[in-house]
Amino acid sequence: MKVAMVGLGTVGSGVARILLEQAARIQQRTGGGVEIVHAIVRDPSKPRAVDLPEGILETSFDLIEDPEVDVVCELIGGTTTAADVVRQALQAGKHVVTANKALLCEQGEELFQLANDNGKTICFEAAVAGGVPIIEAVSQSLAANQITSIEAIINGTSNFILTEMLDRNVRYEDAVAKAQEKGYAEADPSMDVNGTDAAQKLTILAQLAFGTKASPKDFPVQGITQLALSDLKYAATLGFRVKHLATARLNNGKLEMHTQPTLIRDNLPMADVYDAYNMIQIEGDAVGKTWFSGMGAGQMATASAVVSDLIDLAVGRAQLTFPLLDLWHKEPNIPILPAEEISRRYYLRFQATDKPGTMAALTRILGDNGISIASCIQHESEVKTVSGPEANTIPLVIMTHVTTEGQMRAADEQLSSCGSILPGYLRLPIRE
Ligand code: NAP
Numbered sequence: 297m298k299v300a301m302v303g304l305g306t307v308g309s310g311v312a313r314i315l316l317e318q319a320a321r322i323q324q325r326t327g328g329g330v331e332i333v334h335a336i337v338r339d340p341s342k343p344r345a346v347d348l349p350e351g352i353l354e355t356s357f358d359l360i361e362d363p364e365v366d367v368v369c370e371l372i373g374g375t376t377t378a379a380d381v382v383r384q385a386l387q388a389g390k391h392v393v394t395a396n397k398a399l400l401c402e403q404g405e406e407l408f409q410l411a412n413d414n415g416k417t418i419c420f421e422a423a424v425a426g427g428v429p430i431i432e433a434v435s436q437s438l439a440a441n442q443i444t445s446i447e448a449i450i451n452g453t454s455n456f457i458l459t460e461m462l463d464r465n466v467r468y469e470d471a472v473a474k475a476q477e478k479g480y481a482e483a484d485p486s487m488d489v490n491g492t493d494a495a496q497k498l499t500i501l502a503q504l505a506f507g508t509k510a511s512p513k514d515f516p517v518q519g520i521t522q523l524a525l526s527d528l529k530y531a532a533t534l535g536f537r538v539k540h541l542a543t544a545r546l547n548n549g550k551l552e553m554h555t556q557p558t559l560i561r562d563n564l565p566m567a568d569v570y571d572a573y574n575m576i577q578i579e580g581d582a583v584g585k586t587w588f589s590g591m592g593a594g595q596m597a598t599a600s601a602v603v604s605d606l607i608d609l610a611v612g613r614a615q616l617t618f619p620l621l622d623l624w625h626k627e628p629n630i631p632i633l634p635a636e637e638i639s640r641r642y643y644l645r646f647q648a649t650d651k652p653g654t655m656a657a658l659t660r661i662l663g664d665n666g667i668s669i670a671s672c673i674q675h676e677s678e679v680k681t682v683s684g685p686e687a688n689t690i691p692l693v694i695m696t697h698v699t700t701e702g703q704m705r706a707a708d709e710q711l712s713s714c715g716s717i718l719p720g721y722l723r724l725p726i727r728e
Pocket residue numbers: 302303304305306307308336337338339340342371372373374377395396397398422423426479480481482483592593594595598
């Protein structure tokens with residue numbers, strides 16, 4: 297099978313390394329081998345993390361249409377040039393392998409239709425959870441089940457940053473830079489830390505598992521940017537770990553979806569996932585609970601998923617599976633639960649004015665909105681801040697009993713205008 301690679305950055309270089317360095321293994325597993333015939337990049341003079349055969353590094357997208365090419369591997373990322381590459385490949389009668397969740401989330405419907413129209417396949421194992429074979433698990437291995445719940449840590453960068461901050465005392469900005477150096481982060485790391493990347497991956501899983509075509513704007517998406525080290529420490533004191541958790545679960549015939557930093561009870565498996573590891577907990581009506589875990593980002597783990605797609609294509613497995621998924625999408629669309637109806641406990645962290653009546657004002661607003669307080673932490677600060685916006689303020693943490701997102705949103709408006717707290721208080725859901 298002959299491959300045109302488009303993009304030879306972090307993931308592309310890893311794919312090329314496996315194909316070149318493990319050629320004998322791949323030859324044995326496919327019968328005929330998988331050969332890179334073109335590697336198309338933006339800047340061919342850049343040093344690459346792989347020794348390529350002479351003459352295959354090129355810049356022209358025309359090579360995608362080379363009649364010799366069977367498969368185009370899109371590994372450039374983004375939703376503009378990458379979309380053109382995928383369209384051009386399918387129209388030229390090539391299969392496509394991609395790791396691009398942003399593209400599939402935004403334009404998947406059109407691209408899968410185009411693939412079907414051209415009798416070709418788009419494989420995307422690497423688009424969700426890096427090296428963890430979760431696309432195959434949801435679309436093949438668990439096909440006997442009605443999946444009832446997916447809960448997942450699926451942004452390696454966020455998990456890495458939270459681990460660095462709490463366990464290694466690294467500052468947030470330094471942890472982001474380290475995630476970039478290690479090749480975990482997206483070209484624009486704000487996609488990782490603002491929750492977009494995890495939300496895009498969740499829409500792909502939700503479509504496979506439930507047939508629901510969701511967009512990240514249809515459900516609550518919150519990133520880790522507002523978290524302080526003190527939040528991670530408060531959570532630990534209370535018996536929780538903060539993780540960026542993506543959830544899609546059936547709730548009275550509707551699909552509850554959210555991707556948010558969440559306080560996870562520290563005895564749950566999901567609380568024990570560190571660094572750039574991902575974990576996906578899937579519950580099915582026959583199988584019960586299953587857990588899938590492994591490196592969710594990084595060069596070789598992601599390349600592992602891309603190369604397994606190439607091997608599936610070479611032996612004809614992918615051509616059988618992925619067109620079938622199109623039938624699944626014709627199942628009735630399970631509607632998304634309106635955000636206001638999502639029900640859970642919350643962690644609230646305020647920077648409250650240290651003066652008479654503050655606690656009364658806050659608890660009155662919560663009480664008026666039917667929100668019950670389960671516990672509260674307020675310590676006297678050893679050093680008083682006397683100037684700047686935090687002057688004469690004090691951190692105050694409240695854990696609520698179960699309440700709805702609608703009640704919390706109603707309280708948010710009153711809290712932000714009550715004058716007893718600094719603007720931008722933090723509200724995180726709790727999973728126990
Ligand atoms: P990357 O390191 O930034 O590499 C991008 C590659 O695409 C580079 O080789 C670049 O060429 C090439 N490229 C970009 N724009 C181009 C253009 N207009 N024309 C031709 N070539 C172009 O990105 P990456 O981290 O490998 O990510 C690639 C994809 O994998 C993304 O969709 C990402 O979301 C996905 N993914 C990444 C990971 C991860 O851990 N990094 C994990 C799972 C999925 P030059 O080298 O010449 O600049």
